[in-house]
Amino acid sequence: MADLTKYEAAMAKRDPIALSKLLLDDSHEFHEDIVFELGLIGDRCAISAIAQAVQIPFEHVVNWNNLHEFQRKCAYALANIGTPESRSVLEALASQSDPYLQKYGREGPEHWGSK
Template sequence: MTDDEMKILRDLHLGRINFEEFTSLYPIEITNSYLIRELGRAIDCHDVKALAYLLSVFYKRGFFSELCKYLTDLMIQSWHKEHENIAMVLQFDVKCPDSVDNLIKAMEMKYKYLFDRCDYEPFVTKCMYAIADLGTDYSKQKLTELSLSEDPILAEAAKFQLDRLAEEALQAESIDENTRDNTDHGLEGLSPEKRQKLEEMLDMDKGTLTPEMCREFDKQYIHSKNKKKSTDS
């Protein structure tokens, strides 16, 4: 990147310009291939500023699956301080099934700056959520192993995720059961508050909701609550 390009990226990063202004000012079309190329260069050069600026672009433009390798590799590289942000990206923005091992390594590397900021435990929490939300057999296996760790922070965080997954499974089972009941008995199992919200969300008249819509709404409701818990932590 040229100095002029870095200045425009910096202005976006600092909030001096919005994304629309950024794209009009930036001399190169912002494509996936361009961003991947520049991210690779930033990693090769250990360019802390370029990495932070490029992440700002992704936050505005969106992450995509081709970034998985770069993001997971960054989790175990110590030259930058974006580990906590990337852990959140791996939870909320792009699912990378192959990220489990590097997320675990990142927690075990115990980056000093996280302790200096008192951010190590929140970092562990974010990594554990990213692992758990993959929902694969391997991610669950690694959570089980981590729950037996001699490190109390890792063990407690892993146990929390296992308990959360078990609770969500029970809730999903309950939702399915309610849906089956509601098929023959209207939608009595859906609370008036949830029904009203769902009707407003779908802009539908009363009485037109199907059990499938209610089940999907409840699943999203559960996910939004857990996402809020992760953000608050």
């Protein structure tokens, strides 16, 4: 219940710092919603958290067979943030050994600054 309250408060305020912290917290099931919102907000403070989260196979995301969708949302969020730092993260994803991360790293720039 406390996680839901933290999530709701951060979403209501559109607080990118709080949402970035929650993105890396594995005690809830809101990761896809959070990364989507961070992409909409477009604040550069979220880049590091998104870069870390895209590499984490959160158990609930894997169990729901949504890992690749989550990873794609991370790439699109980075593209929407649209800074040189977020582009560097996408380029690093494109050079990963995981073919899905490679694909999403290459797709991200196609959506560059689409907000």
